[in-house]
Amino acid sequence: MSFTGSVTENLLKFLGISSLLLLAYFCSPVVLRHLIVDYEGNRLPPGPPVRYAFLRKYAERALDAWAKQYGSMFSIWMGSQLFVVISDPVVAKDLLVTNGAIFSSRKKYFMKNQIILKGRAITASEYGNKWRQHRRLAALALNPKAMEGYASVMDYESHILIKSLYDESQQGKSPVNPAHFAGRFALNNMLIMSFGLRTTSSYDPLVAKALGLAMEFMDLTGPWSNCVDFFEILQYLPSQKRSRGQKLHDDLIKVYGGMILNFKSRMLSGENVPDCLVKTLLETQESEKLDWEDLCMLSAVFTLGGVHSTSGIIQWFLALIPSHREVLERAQLELDQVIGRGRWPCLEDEASLPFTRAIIKEVQRVHAPFWFATPHCSSQDFTYKGTFIPKNTVVLLNCFTLHHNESRYPEPLKFNPERYINDKLSCSESAKLANVMDRDHWAFGAGRRICPGLPAAERELWLAISRLLWSFDFNALPDEPISLEEYDGLSGRTPLPYRLRLTPRFEGVVDIINAVEETTL
């Protein structure tokens, strides 16, 4: 090789390496974690060195592995957004409860908060007066007196759930996929609380429409689902997902806005409309300065938030129970001994059926519908035990790891209701325990943003699950095993579709099932 040839080659090599170094220099802030310290030199909680903006499906598994590696409070960068992940009950209480004034806001997720909810709806509102107003309005629909009013409605809806499953299964002869029916049960309860109405048939088009919207909402709004939330530059580009988000917004306005207009015209015509969230919103619209989108988004998200979650728990219960015969037999023995076969369980029976209650808690532990609750966001800088949590950090409750803590729940992967047999508290009471290590589970979140629908959800779940247990024997189909491993959805976690066989346990079941008919309100 000539002298000039080797000089050119070396020059090219040099240029190549320099360009690579330059590229690495400019790309590193996008790829590698950003190191920040506060004025006292406190660092961020430890965490993985790389920014994971593409952590999407099964994110809970990655989080669980990092919790084991980096400890009960670690940090992770998702593009430009810092997350602090909490995997320990004491840390959860210290930050979300004790320092709730700092850790109760929400990130302005582009897809969820800006495109779909347009900054409205209780779940999206930042901590402050707007959120307090939304929470107060929700509380009017969910206060203890209102709950008493819904008791008979929930009783009736649980009856219709059992009846519709029985009818769909052709009196126990055919297998049934319970998802639609569990969804309709949860939807009807929410429609009554929000709009004072119910769907009068499993095949009412509103059922499929509302469940479809709830699923689309879950899929589009997971805390990690959208790169656009973490790389702001993408917000200026059109995308298919963004169009889906916009369409969802429009559909929510169309469906829920339509119901509001309907309700309003009934009110204006002097009809004696039932007490519900929308009645409160319309009556207070002026004094609370609520605009049209406020009304639509508040009522829509309130309604669909309580659908996917409650129906998901019922679906998980039905997915788990056929393969846990010993649990089923023990629960049915308890029901036979305490309730007998002449009537089925009611709300008042809960305290005397500890094993049935334990089953419901255990389903929520092993298959919480949202493994990350709804992420909170810090509204000011905070130093916790020598680590720095800057303002605008997303603080995520790692329910998956919390629910699989071996010292709190021995053999955590096992579905074992026995672990709750001495837990006499409701989930609402348990969430207020002074010793947070004794809290039953974290499925309803924590702190000031804890699910305000918790008392309603508990009643619904009790009536549905205790009556299902009382009424049926449950069997998987020999050639269609029910998968407990797989998940569906990027945010909420419902089981993959499955079918099972529901057979009435004894003759008297059918008499009770057939004692009611579908009705309008």
Ligand code: HEM
């Ligand atoms: C098993 C059923 C349910 C589960 C597992 C569940 C779970 C949750 C979770 C994890 C949060 C976020 C809490 C946090 O930020 O720390 C939440 C918030 C919320 N839930 Fe539920 N929920 C359920 C049922 C319901 C029901 C039935 C309603 C209405 C009656 C409801 C209404 C709400 C609302 C309005 C929020 C937003 C609260 C806020 O941001 O201040 N939920 N829920």
